[in-house]
Amino acid sequence: MASIKVKFRPSSIKGKEGRIYYQIIQHRTVRQLKTKYRIFADEWNKTKASIIVKNTRNNRYHYLFSIQEHIIRDLRQLEKIIYLCKRNSSNITTADDVIQKFQDFANEQSFFSFMKKVIIQLKRLHRERTAEAYIATLNDFLRFRKNKDIILDAINSDLMREYEAYLKARGITMNTISFYMRVLRAVYNRAVEEGATAQRNPFKHVYTGVDKTVKRAVTIAHIRKIKELDLTAYPATAFARNMFMFSFYTRGMSFVDMAYLKKSDLKNGMLTYRRRKTGQQLSIKWEKCMQEIVDKYNTPFLQASPYLLPIIKTPNTEKARQQYKNKLYMVNTHLKQVGELIDLPIPLSTYVARHSWASIAKNKNIPVSVISEGMGHGSETTTQIYLASLECSIIDKANSLILKDL
Numbered sequence: 001m002a003s004i005k006v007k008f009r010p011s012s013i014k015g016k017e018g019r020i021y022y023q024i025i026q027h028r029t030v031r032q033l034k035t036k037y038r039i040f041a042d043e044w045n046k047t048k049a050s051i052i053v054k055n056t057r058n059n060r061y062h063y064l065f066s067i068q069e070h071i072i073r074d075l076r077q078l079e080k081i082i083y084l085c086k087r088n089s090s091n092i093t094t095a096d097d098v099i100q101k102f103q104d105f106a107n108e109q110s111f112f113s114f115m116k117k118v119i120i121q122l123k124r125l126h127r128e129r130t131a132e133a134y135i136a137t138l139n140d141f142l143r144f145r146k147n148k149d150i151i152l153d154a155i156n157s158d159l160m161r162e163y164e165a166y167l168k169a170r171g172i173t174m175n176t177i178s179f180y181m182r183v184l185r186a187v188y189n190r191a192v193e194e195g196a197t198a199q200r201n202p203f204k205h206v207y208t209g210v211d212k213t214v215k216r217a218v219t220i221a222h223i224r225k226i227k228e229l230d231l232t233a234y235p236a237t238a239f240a241r242n243m244f245m246f247s248f249y250t251r252g253m254s255f256v257d258m259a260y261l262k263k264s265d266l267k268n269g270m271l272t273y274r275r276r277k278t279g280q281q282l283s284i285k286w287e288k289c290m291q292e293i294v295d296k297y298n299t300p301f302l303q304a305s306p307y308l309l310p311i312i313k314t315p316n317t318e319k320a321r322q323q324y325k326n327k328l329y330m331v332n333t334h335l336k337q338v339g340e341l342i343d344l345p346i347p348l349s350t351y352v353a354r355h356s357w358a359s360i361a362k363n364k365n366i367p368v369s370v371i372s373e374g375m376g377h378g379s380e381t382t383t384q385i386y387l388a389s390l391e392c393s394i395i396d397k398a399n400s401l402i403l404k405d406l
Contacts, residue, residue: 002025002095004022004023004075005022005023005025005049006020006022006023006050007032007049008020008021008046010044017038017040018040020039022035024098026082026098027095031096033099036148037070039064039067043064050068051068051071052064053065053068069154073153073154074102077102081101082098085101109153110150111155111187111188111191112142113149114152114191116138118190119131119135119138122134126317128317128321129276133179133183137179141163144163152188152196152197153197153198155188155202156200156202157200157206159202160181160202160203160206161205163206164181164206164207174207175210177207178207181203181207181208182208188203216352216355217352217356217358217360218345218348218356220405220406222344223245223360226241226244226338227241229338229342236330236334237334240331240332240334241335241338242296243255243311244331244338244348244350244353245353246258246290246309247354248353249287249399250271252355252356253284254275254350255324256276256277257276259307259311259312260273260307261273262306262307263306264306269286270283270286271284271290272284284396284399285400287399287403289403289406297309301313311327331350332349335348335350335352336348336349357402361402366398366401
């Protein structure tokens with residue numbers, strides 16, 4: 001008959017935490033299963049072989065209570081493994097086999113392992129931007145956890161509130177906090193759907209909405225100044241300015257969509273593309289000012305390229321993604337310089353073009369149903385839903401009204 005005991009090994013260094021481990025005896029063979037749980041010597045009751053949860057040194061009550069809960073959960077799982085093996089007459093008969101089975105189960109129940117699996121799947125589906133968002137969230141949550149793994153069953157409301165408080169203490173904005181929480185919630189809900197854990201609604205008491213952020217729009221006068229700047233002696237800055245203007249001309253097209261525009265997207269005086277963020281298809285009337293920017297970069301290299309703009313140089317998916325990111329960083333760096341040259345009240349970036357088009361459109365009394373004010377509304381997705389629901393001719397007319405002022 002197998003037996004399981006909880007043991008504590010104090011640290012050999014005075015004042016440092018020791019480690020809890022499990023002793024498993026099967027057929028007179030003794031094996032040790034290490035855990036990641038660390039406590040101080042005076043937090044361990046040797047007689048009862050349990051943690052002294054009432055010890056509140058440095059407010060460690062919640063930490064000790066959490067470890068105690070994990071130990072109870074681990075013991076139940078070990079006992080379940082031994083029981084099932086005995087009932088099913090399994091080949092697992094040694095203490096080493098029990099440990100291996102437990103470790104396999106722990107890997108399956110790991111929240112971080114599960115999230116990494118989701119990220120791999122997103123990459124296989126070529127959803128690179130979503131995968132990058134998940135990676136950023138995972139890295140931040142790992143930092144909060146100090147790289148200590150956590151099982152899916154331990155994701156609860158208290159933990160999420162602690163994470164929210166941690167983010168607020170770092171000065172993270174509410175929209176970014178909401179972003180992280182919504183990503184984690186999506187991963188958790190997927191685990192629930194796959195039967196990996198039960199639904200405990202751990203995100204019920206944390207912020208998952210979207211706040212109105214500080215406007216990042218400039219006036220038509222500022223746009224005109226940006227357009228008319230003489231940057232002949234600074235080709236890299238001129239390129240950044242031209243990409244900004246192309247975005248503005250095309251109703252605030254996002255830089256990632258600009259990067260992946262193909263020459264084949266331009267037909268019969270209409271530029272038609274599908275947004276990489278939402279999958280929505282949009283059509284824009286091709287204007288003279290757009291063609292002028294394309295003509296500036298009509299080099300032999302670009303003539304042989306399938307892309308409309310000189311942002312991506314290769315059709316290779318991974319290389320293209322990196323080239324887009326590198327170019328975006330370069331463009332935004334130079335746009336800050338452009339903003340300083342004309343004394344803009346806000347830092348200039350590619351995103352300002354999008355906000356500005358929306359703001360200027362609203363100031364021209366173009367109905368909110370045609371264009372919602374980018375950052376003033378609930379979300380960018382809502383803006384795109386409004387745009388997609390209208391006839392292209394109405395939106396093109398609105399765009400022509402704006403471009404006439406330049």
